Amino acid sequence: xxxxxxxxxxxxxxxxxxxxxxxxxxxxxQGRVLADANYEKLIAIVIGKQLDAAAKTVTAYGADxxxxxxxxxxxxxxxxGYTNVMVxxxxxxxxxxxLIGATxxxxxLGPRVSCRLATGLTADCTGLEINEETGDVAWTRPAFGGxxxxxxxCSASRPQIGTVRTGVFKKTQxxxxxxxxxxxxxxxxxxxEIRTKIIGFIKAxxxxxxNLEEAEIIVSGGRGLGKPENFACIKELAEVLEATVxxxxxxxxxxxxxxxxxVGQTGKTVGxxxxxxxxxxxxxxxxAGMSSSDIIVAINKDSDAPIFGVADYGIxxxxxxxxxxxxxxIRKIKAN
Amino acid sequence: xxxxVCVKQVPDTAEIKIDPVTNTLIRxxxxxxxxxxxxxxxxxxxxxxxxHGGSVTVISMGPDQAKAALKECLSVGADKxxxxxxxxxxxxxxxxxxxxxxTAIKKLGKFDLVLCGKQAIDGDTGQxxxxxxEHLGIAQLTFIAKIEVSGEKITVQREHDxxxxxxxxxxxxxxxxxxSINEPRYANIKSKMAxxxxxxxxxxxxxxxxxxxxKIGLKGSPTKVKKxxxxxxxxxxxxxxxxxxxxxxxxxxxxxxxxxxxxxxx
Amino acid sequence: MxxxxxxxxxxxxxMVRNFAIKEVKPHVKELDESGEFPMELLxxxxxxxxxxxxIPEEYGGAGLDYQTTAxxxxxxxxxxxxxxxxxxxxxxxxxxVIMAGNEAQKKLFADMxxxxxxxxxxxxxxNSGSDASSMRASAVKDGDEYIINATKCFVxxxxxxxxxxxxxxxxxxxxxxxxxxxxxxxxxxxxVVGKHxxxxxxxxxxxxxxAFVDVRVPADHLLGKEGTGFTTAMNTLxxxxxxxxxxxxxxxxxxxxxxxxxxxERIQFKKPIGQFQAVQMILxxxxxxxxxxxxxxxxxxxxxxxxxxxxKEGSITKAFCGDTVVKVTTDAVQIFGGYGVSKEYPxxxxxxxxxxxxxxxxxxxxxxxxxxxxxxx
Numbered sequence: 001x002x003x004x005x006x007x008x009x010x011x012x013x014x015x016x017x018x019x020x021x022x023x024x025x026x027x028x029x030q031g032r033v034l035a036d037a038n039y040e041k042l043i044a045i046v047i048g049k050q051l052d053a054a055a056k057t058v059t060a061y062g063a064d065x066x067x068x069x070x071x072x073x074x075x076x077x078x079x080x081g082y083t084n085v086m087v088x089x090x091x092x093x094x095x096x097x098x099l100i101g102a103t104x105x106x107x108x109l110g111p112r113v114s115c116r117l118a119t120g121l122t123a124d125c126t127g128l129e130i131n132e133e134t135g136d137v138a139w140t141r142p143a144f145g146g147x148x149x150x151x152x153x154c155s156a157s158r159p160q161i162g163t164v165r166t167g168v169f170k171k172t173q174x175x176x177x178x179x180x181x182x183x184x185x186x187x188x189x190x191x192x193e194i195r196t197k198i199i200g201f202i203k204a205x206x207x208x209x210x211n212l213e214e215a216e217i218i219v220s221g222g223r224g225l226g227k228p229e230n231f232a233c234i235k236e237l238a239e240v241l242e243a244t245v246x247x248x249x250x251x252x253x254x255x256x257x258x259x260x261x262x263v264g265q266t267g268k269t270v271g272x273x274x275x276x277x278x279x280x281x282x283x284x285x286x287x288a289g290m291s292s293s294d295i296i297v298a299i300n301k302d303s304d305a306p307i308f309g310v311a312d313y314g315i316x317x318x319x320x321x322x323x324x325x326x327x328x329x330i331r332k333i334k335a336n
Numbered sequence: 337x338x339x340x341v342c343v344k345q346v347p348d349t350a351e352i353k354i355d356p357v358t359n360t361l362i363r364x365x366x367x368x369x370x371x372x373x374x375x376x377x378x379x380x381x382x383x384x385x386x387x388h389g390g391s392v393t394v395i396s397m398g399p400d401q402a403k404a405a406l407k408e409c410l411s412v413g414a415d416k417x418x419x420x421x422x423x424x425x426x427x428x429x430x431x432x433x434x435x436x437x438x439t440a441i442k443k444l445g446k447f448d449l450v451l452c453g454k455q456a457i458d459g460d461t462g463q464x465x466x467x468x469x470e471h472l473g474i475a476q477l478t479f480i481a482k483i484e485v486s487g488e489k490i491t492v493q494r495e496h497d498x499x500x501x502x503x504x505x506x507x508x509x510x511x512x513x514x515x516s517i518n519e520p521r522y523a524n525i526k527s528k529m530a531x532x533x534x535x536x537x538x539x540x541x542x543x544x545x546x547x548x549x550x551k552i553g554l555k556g557s558p559t560k561v562k563k564x565x566x567x568x569x570x571x572x573x574x575x576x577x578x579x580x581x582x583x584x585x586x587x588x589x590x591x592x593x594x595x596x597x598x599x600x601x602x
Numbered sequence: 603m604x605x606x607x608x609x610x611x612x613x614x615x616x617m618v619r620n621f622a623i624k625e626v627k628p629h630v631k632e633l634d635e636s637g638e639f640p641m642e643l644l645x646x647x648x649x650x651x652x653x654x655x656x657i658p659e660e661y662g663g664a665g666l667d668y669q670t671t672a673x674x675x676x677x678x679x680x681x682x683x684x685x686x687x688x689x690x691x692x693x694x695x696x697x698x699v700i701m702a703g704n705e706a707q708k709k710l711f712a713d714m715x716x717x718x719x720x721x722x723x724x725x726x727x728x729n730s731g732s733d734a735s736s737m738r739a740s741a742v743k744d745g746d747e748y749i750i751n752a753t754k755c756f757v758x759x760x761x762x763x764x765x766x767x768x769x770x771x772x773x774x775x776x777x778x779x780x781x782x783x784x785x786x787x788x789x790x791x792x793x794v795v796g797k798h799x800x801x802x803x804x805x806x807x808x809x810x811x812x813a814f815v816d817v818r819v820p821a822d823h824l825l826g827k828e829g830t831g832f833t834t835a836m837n838t839l840x841x842x843x844x845x846x847x848x849x850x851x852x853x854x855x856x857x858x859x860x861x862x863x864x865x866x867e868r869i870q871f872k873k874p875i876g877q878f879q880a881v882q883m884i885l886x887x888x889x890x891x892x893x894x895x896x897x898x899x900x901x902x903x904x905x906x907x908x909x910x911x912x913x914k915e916g917s918i919t920k921a922f923c924g925d926t927v928v929k930v931t932t933d934a935v936q937i938f939g940g941y942g943v944s945k946e947y948p949x950x951x952x953x954x955x956x957x958x959x960x961x962x963x964x965x966x967x968x969x970x971x972x973x974x975x976x977x978x979x
Contacts, residue, residue, distance in 0.1 A: 076501075079466075079476055104495060108478040111466035115431060120558030123430075123461035138562065144458055145349035148361055150564045157558040195475035195509075200502035202493060211497045252516075259481075259516040260499070265349075265457060266372075266515045274597065284350060285457075295597065296573070297588075303577065312573035315588055321581020322588075329589045522621050525614060525651040525664040532610060 003096075006158035009035040010095040012086070013046045013058055014077070014105055020046075020054050022214040023101030025061045025171035027164055030128055031099050032062050034137060037130035040096065041065060047085050049075045055182050060174035065181045067093070073189050076198050077105045081189040083112045088187050090117060095159045097137055099128075102163035102269070103213055110163045120154030122162040124269065126292060127151075128169075136160065145265050146288030166213040167271020168292050210260040212244055212268045217276070218293075220246030220263055221256075222286075224279020224300060224319055228256040233323045234278055240330045246270065246290075248280045264289035278319045282307025299323065337390040337448040337485060337507075339381040340441055341414065342468065343374035345398050345405035346458040354566055361566065370405045373453025375412075375520040377513045380483055381451050382413030382521075388485060391415045393444060397425060397437055403536045410531035411523035417534070418444065422541040427554030430459075434467030435556070439547050440539050441472065449490070450510040454479055462512065469510035477503060478512045606900065611670045618674045621650065622681040630682045630806070634951055637798070637805045639762060640685060648718030652678070653692045661700065661708055662716035663693075668841075669903040672848040676896070679852025680859075683955050684806030686852070688720060690845050691758040691807075695721035695767050698838035702783060702825040711785055714765050722763035723842075724754035724812055725835055732968050734832060735777040739770035739814070741784060746821045748772075750784060752814040756962070760810030761795050764788050768814060769835055772828045781831035785823040792817035803954035836913075843916040843963050844902040847923035850959045851899055854892040854927050857934035857952045861885060864938055875937070884937060888930045895919075895926045914976040921969035924959035931956040 009031045013024035028044065035042040044063035046054050048070065055066045069085045086109065090098070098113075100106040102124045114121035127140030131153070139152045139162045154160040204210065212218060219241065221234040231251075238245045246268075247261040263270055265285040275293035280286060282298070282305055290296070291310050298311035299319045308314040315322055347366045355362050370378075381392045394409040396402045397420040406417035420440045428436060441450065450472070455462035462478075469476035481500055482493040488507050493500035495514055523531070541547060550556055574591065578584040607615065626643055633640050647653060656671040657663020666674075678686035692715060699711040715721050730736045739752030752770050754760075766786045773780035786793070796811030825834055865876030865885060875881050898919040905912050931953040935942035942949050960966045 079478075104479045107462050108466060108476070111430070111463040112470050112476065114463075115434065115467040115470035118431070118558070120429065120431065121463060122559055123459075123463055141460075142567065143460055143564075144347070144352055144361065145460070146567065147349060147352045147354065148564055149567050151562045152559050153562045154559045196477060196503050196505040198501050199491075199504050201496070201499060202502060203499040213497070259514075260495070260497070265460070284352075308575070309572070313588060313591065314573055314575045315584050316575065316577035317581040317584045319581075322585040325582050325585035326589065329586065333589075333593070522646055522650045523617065524649060525655060525666070526659070528614065528617065529610075529664065529666075532613075 001158060003156075003158050006094045006096040008041045008043050008093070008095045009038075009097040010043050010045050010099065010159070011063070012098060012100040012106070012109070013044050013054065014101050014103060015046065015048045015051070015054050018048060018050050018054060020057045021101065021103070022171065023103060023106070023164070023166040024058070026166070026169040027099040027101060028058060028061045028063055029172045030164070030169040031097075034097060034128060034130055035064075037132075038096070038135050043067060043095065045069075045086070045089065047074050047082055056176070057174070059178050059180040060176045061171060062175075062178070063180050065183060067183045067185055069185050069187050071188055073191060073194060077109075078194050078196055078198070079108055079112055080194045080196065082109050083116060084189045084193065085187050086113045087116050089185065090159060092185075098159050098161045100161065100163045102165050106163050110161060114161045117159070119157040119159060119161060120152075122152045122154065125162045125164045126168045128162070128164065137162070142288065145284050146291065147284065165269055165271065165292065204258045204260050210244065210258075212246055212261070212263060212270050215244035215270065215272045217241050217243035217274045218246045218263070218270055218272045218290075219243045219276045219278065220248060220280060220290075221251055221278050222248035222280030223250035223254070224281075225251060225256065228254075230320075231257055233320070233327070237276070237278075237323055237327050237330075240327055240334065241274075243274075243276075244272075246275075248277075248286050249283070277307050277311070278323060280307055281305045282310065337384065337388050338446065339384060339390065339392050339449045339451060340444070340447040341374070341378045341381045341392060341394045341409070342437060342450065342452045342464070343378065343394050343396045343405060343409060344371045344456045344458075345369070345396060345402040346371045346456050349457050368401065368404065370408050371453050371456045371458075373455060373457070373513065373515060375453075376515055376517050377451040377453050377511075378409055378412065378414060379518045379520040380511075380513055381449070383518065384449070384483065384485060385413070390448075393418065393447070395420055395437065395440060395444070397421070397433060406536050407531045407534060408523070410534050411528040412521055416537075418537045418539055420539050424541045424549070424553050427557065428552055429557035429559045430461050430463040430467060431558060432552050432556040434464045435471055435551050436544075436547070437464065438468045438471030439544050441468070443539070443544060446508075448507045449485070450474075450508070452510065452512045454512045454514050465510055465512040472508075472510070475505050475509045476512070477505060477509055480511050480513045481517050483511060483513075483517070607670075607673055611673060614666075614670060615673050615677055618650075618652065619677040619680075621646070622678050626678075626685055627681045630685075631951075634682075634684075634805045637800060639798075639808045640806055641762070643685065644688060645718065647689060653689045653718070653720075654696065654716055655693065657693060657696055657700070657712065657716070661696075661712035663712075667903075667907045668844070669900055669907055672845065672899055672903045675845060676848050676852040676855065679849040680856045682806050683849045683853050684804035686849055687804060687807045688759055688762070690842070690849065691723060692719075692721045692763075694838060694842045694845065695723045695765075697841055698723065698767050698783070698834055699785065699825060701837050702830065702834040703785070706822065707785060707825060711765060714787070719764040720759040720762045722757055722759040722766045722812070723838065724752070724757050724760075724766050724768045726756050727753060728755050732965060734781065734835070737769065737771055737781060739768070740774070741770040741772050741782055743772070743821065744818070747818045748784060748821060748824065750786065750814045750817045750819065753811065754813075755796075755811045756799070757810055757812045759808055760812045761798055761808045766812065767825070769831050776829065778832040779829050781835070782828045783825040783831040783834045784819055785825065786814065786817060786819055790817050790819065801958075803951075803956065803958055839963055840912050840916040841906065843920035843969075844899060844906065844912065846959060846963050847895065847899040847902070847919040850923035850927035850956070851892060851896045853952050853955055853959075854888070854895065854930040857931045857949060858885070858888050858892060860948050860952075861888065861934040861937045881937060884933050888933050891926045892930055895923045898922055914973055917964070917969040917972040917976075920963060921966045921973070924966050927956040927959050
């Protein structure tokens with residue numbers, strides 16, 4: 001293998017029902033930085049069904065080219081179909097770098113693709129830059145539950161692939177006047193080669209969507225809530241802020257709220273603009289899942305709680321006194 | 337059904353502290369534990385065995401000390417434990433590790449189901465499970481919250497933003513499980529003592545004659561760790577502690593307004 | 603104590619400690635307030651086999667020695683002694699059958715308990731506490747059955763046990779030499795469980811009256827021979843006294859751990875109160891007494907593991923541990939000052955839990971009589 005044969009930065013664009021998920025757009029922005037550093041092109045890879053709108057979106061967010069692969073069998077994400085497409089595309093176009101959002105689907109696809117290509121994959125990155133001498137990507141990622149950062153290189157094999165944490169990089173302002181070459185590739189996967197089949201979907205009981213990974217604001221509750229009914233005030237604060245409800249492991253383990261809301265090493269890793277932690281002490285596993293948030297607000301009775309170590313605004317006080325006032329005041333401000 | 341579970345012995349990351357002077361990890365005295373997600377995988381395996389019969393084999397790649405982790409697995413329902421251990425395996429990244437594990441699994445026999453935790457709490461990559469599936473050439477089901485098996489068919493619930501995808505596949509498959517799938521049992525004292533006395537089979541590189549030595553260890557690993565560092569500590573933020581909760585809340589709102597944060601999408 | 607345990611013992615102790623801290627501790631405060639029996643929390647203890655650690659493997663137990671079992675139970679008692687005593691009472695009752703019964707009886711009793719059930723020991727009566735010779739319970743032979751009539755009180759596990767060891771007189775003219783012991787299954791007609799005692803301490807344990815009204819048991823449920831019941835009771839008490847000692851030590855250790863933490867955190871006169879000698883003296887005395895109590899427990903356990911008599915040692919252990927736990931927990935409250943008596947803080951509960959350790963399994967006054975008798979023999 002000659003590294004010189006491999007060029008350009010690819011971003012795998014995850015879609016849901018034809019709509020582009022945020023993380024792909026975030027990666028286009030950082031992908032641009034990597035591509036420019038090596039004077040390469042930034043190419044979006046979109047797989048699914050009915051992708052015209054998605055192709056326009058990724059163009060507006062900065063892709064130089066868009067490779068589109070459509071097929072009935074790609075309607076929903078599935079490991080075998082998407083892996084087949086990615087591997088075939090890589091073999092044909094030989095990209096130097098592939099960025100994949102570190103969502104559940106991204107972390108399902110990444111290892112399967114990299115393994116079939118016998119190349120390196122770095123998981124859940126929070127930092128990406130180009131090593132000036134070699135032109136390789138330096139992938140930086142947390143390990144040991146966020147206690148340690150590691151910078152990883154994949155110098156001798158191509159493509160260099162990484163899954164990248166959601167919310168770490170920000171998307172740019174879209175420019176819908178941009179144009180990009182749209183390349184349509186006809187790659188089909190015979191149905192017998194897709195070995196898993198989605199036969200249904202179970203919506204979490206009594207819950208609306210819990211899209212923590214794409215949330216702009218998250219209001220989370222923890223052990224300090226004391227009992228399940230008390231989640232009501234967290235939900236109310238989330239409602240006035242149009243935020244998503246999160247939870248610490250303690251609250252989930254106690255059965256107060258569904259595990260889909262869990263933030264942290266055991267749950268979801270998030271990076272919203274504002275993260276409000278109510279009654280969460282801030283165990284290292286929780287911090288690992290939310291410390292890349294832009295602004296962290298902590299409300300806790302215990303002034304020594306570790307959450308205050310990462311908080312931009314630390315309110316020492318009883319959340320049952322503080323949160324209702326916040327709800328009331330924010331409502332007033334919003335009403336004006 | 338015959339189930340194989342991959343486990344990793346990891347340092348208890350909850351116990352890891354940062355030396356405030358050197359700003360490095362203090363690893364001494366940190367207890368080694370079975371990766372918590374792997375315990376969920378093992379519990380899932382044992383429950384399936386209890387329901388359908390068969391066997392549960394656990395494997396782990398690591399140094400001799402990892403036998404302690406395997407013994408713990410034996411005490412909570414695994415029938416057989418195998419350590420994959422060789423100096424030649426040292427320094428392997430996830431691709432090389434999964435290659436070694438897959439080669440060992442092929443040697444150990446045919447399994448209907450391979451179970452792994454969703455990720456290890458030290459490396460946090462979550463890559464080894466899917467990569468084993470690729471090396472074995474079988475399907476994978478990741479982030480699984482529920483498993484049901486009926487004959488040759490496996491039906492799972494896969495974690496999704498808004499709930500769970502229900503997915504069907506034909507065995508054999510590799511499944512990686514999340515914490516909410518079950519509550520791992522505590523060892524019975526008797527089985528614990530029996531496990532302490534168990535002899536753990538060790539598979540070395542020499543036991544795997546078909547293994548390609550260029551694909552293992554540091555040399556066989558496409559990714560290399562260039563450097564490690566402790567994350568920069570965040571500067572301490574603004575502390576608000578007024579006389580009452582109400583006053584603190586109002587003070588905070590005032591700061592939000594000044595910082596114009598309430599205009600930003602709030 | 604860590605030093606006298608082997609690596610394997612330490613591993614078991616640690617496993618149980620982790621279990622108790624993770625699964626039991628979060629619920630203790632609430633259960634202590636409600637006085638509710640933690641049946642759900644005890645189920646995993648059955649699964650782990652904590653109710654039959656020292657029971658020989660041939661009867662389905664884990665076959666551990668007494669010493670290891672004691673170390674494990676100290677850990678459980680650190681989290682809650684009431685929780686621990688439900689399990690101790692169960693295996694001590696089974697132990698009494700193993701000591702006094704025949705093979706069929708041992709198997710009968712073990713098969714009921716080992717899969718996960720409580721047992722209970724019915725000795726004390728409203729008018730027969732320290733004085734066993736005044737026992738009113740009677741067992742009358744009727745063909746190949748005995749008819750038992752008894753009113754027993756302060757029965758640990760009374761409301762939850764599946765099987766009882768019941769003491770009743772088969773010949774009242776003989777005093778204690780007329781007392782016999784019987785295995786009585788809960789399912790037999792005529793057993794009436796009274797109200798759960800609203801106790802000062804050990805509130806997670808179930809304590810009730812149990813009345814036996816014309817309860818018929820087959821004659822083969824008699825343990826040993828008629829008239830050997832008192833000996834069975836005394837032999838069993840020797841074992842239970844040492845175990846009660848280890849629970850007391852667990853409470854002491856919990857009190858010390860809390861007191862030390864508080865002495866480091868609490869600032870008065872601009873320094874942690876632990877820096878004052880007045881507080882240091884109290885802490886050191888708590889430690890001295892607790893460590894001495896622990897060594898007495900382990901000494902008694904080693905003797906029992908060696909099949910040596912522990913009549914005097916059991917009583918010494920029980921009396922010393924019982925007095926110590928009252929003293930040490932009271933001192934812990936003292937270190938906490940005003941906060942010590944608040945239910946928001948953990949030490950008042952330990953003090954409440956401690957008092958009964960001077961009372962049950964033979965009051966500490968009775969223990970001293972036993973000790974003196976052994977000395978003057």
